Structures are given as structure tokens and as C-alpha cells.
Amino acid sequence: MDTFPERIARAILLAVGVSALLVLLALPPADGTAMPVLLHYQFLIALLAAALFGAVFFRAIRPVAVATGLLSQAGFVGIALATPGFSAMSAFYLNLAGMAALLFAGVLLLQAARQQARWDGRIPRRWEA
Numbered sequence: 001m002d003t004f005p006e007r008i009a010r011a012i013l014l015a016v017g018v019s020a021l022l023v024l025l026a027l028p029p030a031d032g033t034a035m036p037v038l039l040h041y042q043f044l045i046a047l048l049a050a051a052l053f054g055a056v057f058f059r060a061i062r063p064v065a066v067a068t069g070l071l072s073q074a075g076f077v078g079i080a081l082a083t084p085g086f087s088a089m090s091a092f093y094l095n096l097a098g099m100a101a102l103l104f105a106g107v108l109l110l111q112a113a114r115q116q117a118r119w120d121g122r123i124p125r126r127w128e129a
Helices: 004-026 035-057 059-082 089-120
Strands: none
Touching (some): 004 035, 004 089, 059 089
16 A cells, blocks of 8 residues: 555655765765775665665565664764764765654654554454454
């Protein structure tokens, strides 16, 4: 069932996927020693964006994509807050906004799942009942 909260959640997932790609543009260039770490982080952001774009179309991966996105962005925000002199504030704010949007999308998806379960009714324990 394609409900209104689910449509809003899909739009949010698309927007957070785009903001994840914008984070790639907001990151500072890497120097010699941090290059492998930054390239690895950029690869993970690209995978996260692909998962969020896929979650727009595939219902089964939506909870996993939301949870992964929250975990990834919360990790970045935590590390950025713990690092003195962090310079990529636009990436920090994009991740913070992405976390808030993913939390809202998760709530909407839970609401849509409850609505679907209420619509389907209770499944009997035995099929012959």
C-alpha cells in the first residue's frame, strides 16, 4: 500500500541521498597522509547515497538504509565534534540535516507500516481457522 507518509518518506530518502552526494563536494581535499582514509570515507558516502536512492524504489531495503544512514551520519557528526579545528563545517551541517531528515523518514515509515498492519488485520494462527 502506497500511503501518503510513505510517499513523504520516499521523498526524504531521495533528498538525503542527494545531500550525501553534496557532502562529497563539501569535503576538503586530502593531503598525503590522510588520502586513503578520505578516499575510503568518500566511497562509503557514495555507497550510502546509492542505498538511499535504492530505498526510494525498493521497499524491503528502506529500514536498513535508514538505519545505516543514521549510523553513518551520526558517526561523522560525533567525530567532527571530537576533532578540534574541524574545517568542513558545510559537510557537518549537511550530515546533521541528513540525520534529522532520516529520523523523520524513519518515523513516517513506521507509521506507514503500522497503518498497513492495521489494514491487513491480524493473521490467524492456523490457516484453516
